[in-house]
Amino acid sequence: MECEICGKPVPENNPIRAKIEGSVMVVCKECSKLGTVQKAPPKPKYVKQNKGKKPANTRKRNYSRNDEPSEELIEDFSFEVRKAREAKDWSREDLGRKINERVSVITRIETGKMTPDTKLTKKLEKALNIKLLEKVDNVDLNQFINSSSGERTLGNIMKIKRK
Template sequence: MECEICGKTVPENNPIRAKIEGSVMVVCKECSKLGTIQKAPQQPKFRQQPKGKKAKNTKNTGNYSRRDEPSEELIEDFNLKIRKARETKNWSREDLGKKINERVSVITRIETGKMTPDTKLTKKIEKTLNIKLLEKVNNIDLNQFINTSTGERALGSIMKIKRK
């Protein structure tokens, strides 16, 4: 077993689980200092099927994975693009709010960058202002970041860790 941050070997009989930036990871002793050490998770208890009964048949969805399809992300300067498109149409924030059925305060927070709109609101804004705010992003192939010494992927092989 390897540390999910730096890739060092972690003893399998007693792995250290640490919560770092909201994620629980198996880490080495040195990397466990970056977060708070967690207790070992309890094993889930499963009910046994009564004899003679079969498990419910589940649909086979095939080999399709959601990871294969590109996801949509909001563009970086969405707030400026929204404001510029609104001003081009000579609409006030109140006018845009009425057209997409949102409060003026929401439009103000979006245009100032204090709020990121969810996908549903983003699509309403795109349709109303006739602009493109969502872009398709292909998933990153992590195979290019494989740690050459062990051949395994670790968080530390694709990002720099800033130690205090």
């Protein structure tokens, strides 16, 4: 394990966690002086048994989100919504009534001041008969890290100013 600031080795059996600039990081002893050392969370004394129920870890669904492509909103969604609404010759009030939303929400979406959530996006797609969500394959971030340099740390990127 390496210090997240300077990259020096940190003992794995007793890592130091320090809050520096609002972020909790695993750091070496020297870098821990740059912030406040955080106490380790207390370990539970006993584990409560679930009588008559399956253990909590077997009730969860076991699938990986990395395998399936995710959906993202298209870049020019506001233009597409407005263009489709105008093609149907609907006012913002008409579209709002069709999808059960306020006119102000439709206005903010069309001007790009609001990004609709998935539920609202699906309502817009159905009412306007357009495609706003596109499937995006997950990117493996490891391909962008130079294998010869090892792990990236803050120390690789910035210069530390000592007091």
